[in-house]
Amino acid sequence: MTRARETADIILKELRKAELCKDIEFSETDMLREGHPIHTEPYVRFKRDSWEFIDGARIEAAFRRHVHRAHYSEREEQHDIIVCHANVIRYFVCRALQNPPEGWLRMGLANGSITEVTLEPTGEVYIACIGDKGHMTSDMVTFLLVFIPLRYSF
Numbered sequence: 001m002t003r004a005r006e007t008a009d010i011i012l013k014e015l016r017k018a019e020l021c022k023d024i025e026f027s028e029t030d031m032l033r034e035g036h037p038i039h040t041e042p043y044v045r046f047k048r049d050s051w052e053f054i055d056g057a058r059i060e061a062a063f064r065r066h067v068h069r070a071h072y073s074e075r076e077e078q079h080d081i082i083v084c085h086a087n088v089i090r091y092f093v094c095r096a097l098q099n100p101p102e103g104w105l106r107m108g109l110a111n112g113s114i115t116e117v118t119l120e121p122t123g124e125v126y127i128a129c130i131g132d133k134g135h136m137t138s139d140m141v142t143f144l145l146v147f148i149p150l151r152y153s154f
Contacts, residue, residue: 001033001084007112008083031062034085041102059088063095070121086144089115096125107131111142 005028015021035055066082082092090104096117109115109131116128133141 032084037091
């Protein structure tokens with residue numbers, strides 16, 4: 001998670017410099033490591049199938065730990081910044097929207113992009129942006145391209 005850690009350090013430095021967060025907490029977890037969360041639909045095999053069972057359980061546990069509605073007793077808004085790799089983010093977005101998680105690879109995310117998810121105490125979920133890269137100049141934008149073979153039936 002070297003790149004994710006470097007990105008988190010940059011974000012933390014900028015937030016402190018702008019004095020936007022006075023009581024910011026920083027924590028690191030291996031649960032958010034890159035991985036292959038679940039088989040894709042349409043099916044694309046780019047790792048051994050057994051990795052889905054190892055990575056998938058860990059990434060699902062990370063989702064349940066980090067993405068949930070606030071307890072009814074909480075009165076203040078909470079803003080969490082999760083810095084991790086694109087596969088984890090795509091999976092989290094599918095799960096948060098209650099879409100089939102097998103569609104995680106149907107989204108393309110630029111490296112260093114921003115995805116904003118709002119979870120209301122009522123359980124409603126809103127996505128403000130997925131893979132927003134407007135904070136970067138075009139020469140800074142990079143992708144790890146994954147091509148999904150399409151199946152057509154007529």
